[in-house]
Amino acid sequence: MTTTTTDPPLLRCEALRVGYGGQAILPAIDLTIHAGEFWAVIGRNGSGKSTWFKTALGLMPPVSGRVRWPSGEVPLSYLGQRLSFDDLYPVTALQVVAMARGRGWSFLRPFSGDSAPAREALAAVDAAALAGRTFRSLSEGQKQRVLIARMLAGGAKIAFLDEPTAAMDAVAELEVMMLIDRLRRERGMAVVIVSHHLGVTRRFAERVLFVDDDSDTVITGTTDEVFAHPTFAARYGEHARA
């Protein structure tokens, strides 16, 4: 699936400042995300990546500026860090994927019990065999596959992934990144991913948001532009040129 730049953008951050208790931790961020784009958010631990993420998703209020959705209400999916899921719950992979059907949930009209879309989504990520397994018993790579299936089942137009491969070995990480990239190309879904792995980022991302609260810097641009930026190069040294 292809998109054109004449399509209205999915998300626009306008002079967005993020932080806590009314205190901004980063300069203002201006960026626009279109359908089908692959964005990476890069920065060191505690640099404000997750804070921007949560603000863009509406999980935290902005300090100033705003987040706009020019295409109207866009189906979102959020894949949080590994620890954000409670492993005490003995939910099956199928039940996790079916949670995507919760969009539009209300007290008068709760979840649909239809599991067919969830099964189709699991099949699309080659994880149909995992449907009956409990989520907590899966390997990290299998869990990510199931969560990616949840994104598909919910018809997400834009997927936010917060360090989705943090607990994986290099092979599993590459497989998951290739899967995400394939689904992005096939379905025109925008992907925004937080990652510490510059090599993987450089391979897959088209555009980068670099945040650094130490130097009070925010840089956005194509991957090549950001990696060549003097501030980015100074922060990452040899890794930026790798």
Added chain:
Amino acid sequence: MHSPAPTWDDFVLAIDIFRDAILCGAAAGLVLGWLGVHIVLRRMVFVTAALTQAAGLGVALSFYAGIHLSAEVPPTVGAFGACLVASALVAARAERLLLSRESLLALAWLLSAAGAVLVGSRITQESHDIAGILFGTAVLVTPEDLRAVLGIGGAVLAAAVWWGRGFVFAGFDPNGARVQGLPVRLLELALLLLITLEVSAATRALGALPVFAFSVLPAMSALALTGRLSAAFPLAALFGGLAGAGGYLLAFFYDLPVGAAQVLAAALPLALIAPYRLFRAS
């Protein structure tokens, strides 16, 4: 000289006396067992401890009001009012007080327990013994109590089933649920309200101790046994219902206090399952 142990014939002869109490115990155990799966998975076990204690205080206060203030407050209403106050305390954003939620729970539990004992010391001359309210030593259940437990319990169970997937999603992955538009905070409050309603009705009829036990032990047994969420709910309800009724039988045949016997009955499946799980894990 000891009197002979009761037999099944004695029980059958006395069934008219115990029927409502057994039915009440079974119904409360069933509903609390179902809710208990959410309670255990959300790590809010001590929320229920505080609520049951508050319900006990509410019942004691309503008796006190009737005896000393000539104000007739139905005990279930008193229990619900006290539970609501405790729920509000528990649901408060503890971080704004620079405290943990756990410490607010302790505050709610301690105030309720101490309050129940203090109020109880002023009503012991009446038939409403505070020990019965807190530990469930009462054998008989009034028709009003039974109606309240069946009516409120039925409504609570229906709501818990209807909103069940929302409760699970909001507990398993709260941020993911928020992003998909689920009202996570409202769901938390709704679950707390359902627990409050059921605890209020059941504590008046059964006592605080067995109600706390039913809200925790059957769910623990079910989760330890099955490891499947879809099976855990009906299994916990079954264990809870059996414990509610079986506790009365234990109490009848072995001349035990009813509340404590119900706790033992609720703990029995876990006592059987836990060694098996521990053995398998090793």
